[in-house]
Amino acid sequence: MKVFRPSVSLIAVLFGTFFGGMTACAQPVDGGEPATPAQQTQRTQQAQPAEQAQKTQQPQLPRVQPATMESVFPAYSYKNLNTAAGGPATIDLATYIGKTPLALYYWIPGHARSDEVLKQVQSLVAAAGGPDKLTLIAVTLPKPGLEASVVQTRATEHGVTVPVLDDSEFRIGQQLRVQSVPNLTLIDGKGMLRLSNGASLKQVIGYKLTVEAAVQRLAESGKLGTYGFLDYYAAVEELVGQPAPDFKAPLISTSVEQRWSSMIQKEKVNLLIFWSVDCPHCRKTMPQISEWFKGNGTGFNVVSAAFVKNDAVRTKTKEYCEANSFSFPTLVDSDQKVAALYSVTSTPTILVVRGDGVIDSVLLTTDDSFPTKMREIRERLM
Incomplete structure (x- = not known):
């Protein structure tokens, strides 16, 4: 089964960016699991010459270690691609980590499902009390055809009122093991990573608990149990x-x-x-x-x-x-x-x-x- 939950290589395909030493392939092995080195090598040998030339021209991005659940999420500064919404030009996540509950939403502007769920999450957070209770920040990876100016335009068109971080080095993507979108991450008031890979507000993550309920709980109390990196969800x-x-x-x-x-x-x-x-x-x-x-x-x-x-x-x-x-x-x-x-x-x-x-x-x-x-x-x- 071709399931869009493979290694980081799929995001590389989605965004047109390739990682050093890794073959970008939109067809993971049967079962949707990450390909083995041998399978990656075979795919490389089977790739078309034009594709090979494209890969050699693509920049190599720095490797970043994945974040650990129940640990403080590493904070860095990022450009804000949605300054039209009123936010600063640069967002330092250290301003939020450990000081307020935080929701990070990995977004591909123009991807219908990703756009739809962002609107839903934004409305949910607003209804739960907004930034005073829970801060929502979107994250994206610019690429040719989806430059910063295009992201800003689409954010305005979709009514996005929260900051949109420029993850050009795919740092956050690697920290959160982003393999597909929509992808929602929840960090509690102490800065602890509690949940990632939320693909739908209706997604059940525990006994009668949905991602929507988890967002509401985090906004109300600043606390949330650890649910880890969620399994693939078929919306x-x-x-x-x-x-x-x-x-x-x-x-x-x-x-x-x-x-x-x-x-x-x-x-x-x-x-x-x-x-x-x-x-x-x-x-x-x-x-x-x-x-x-x-x-x-x-x-x-x-x-x-x-x-x-x-x-x-x-x-x-x-x-x-x-x-x-x-x-x-x-x-x-x-x-x-x-x-x-x-x-x-x-x-x-x-x-x-x-x-x-x-x-x-x-x-x-x-x-x-x-x-x-x-x-x-x-x-x-x-």
Whole structure:
């Protein structure tokens, strides 16, 4: 399964920055775990010459040790990229660490899910008493196309009223082991690191305790138990029970634009599969799903949406679909816009959609039990 929770190399891909001695790869090994040195070496050998040239031109960033839970978070000074909101040009975290509860939010401006959750966190902190109770500071890593001026503009457009730290050396990112966004970190009133990798306010971190409740508790008391670096969270599951968001996308085969809602078949169980031709697990499972559908597709309507970031990937995806004689239509998800609409952060992700357009359930991967699961779902919904 291609899960966006690998080593720091994924953030390198997201921001267009590469770390010395590390291959930037957006396809972690099966299971989403960090690649081994041997696997990284193999990927390096398989990389395209243009990609290799790009890597040699990228600056190498200094290594920083990860912060330790239940220890005082290391404080440094950073440029503030959101001075239009009224803050100082430079933010010294020592001003806050150990003096007030602090929430750090790692943000990629323009990333739909990241933008959305920042707004939610900002509203939550304001409702909890604002800076008098809990200080919220956003953090980002500028890159070509996302320079400081662009960050400032997008912060203004999104109504961001808190400082946005310039983490150009990815110091905070490494301290907090940032592997994906959204990413919320909570530091208590004594400066102790208590929680990191919060991806959603609805994310459950303990017995009936959510990230939202943890933020409220920290604001009220300045204290919080230690919850550590949270596990990967699939925000797409929050859509279960809701109408499937509608969208338009072209078919990979003909480039003719289709509307998702018109592809839903009321008398069948509908499957919307998000995948990528560059995902090793997808390359293994998509042909299997196609063969399963050919022999067991009664009562099912399958549509796939493939991540396509450029013309080269589009051609590669089309050729792959044709070579495997896919038995279902494939839509082009340019720049993962549809995936962002569904908060999809791993591939393959399969959404089960009822005939009335409501999302019934989500499968985050496939295995040998896939046919059995599909049979059970069909019996339950039809």
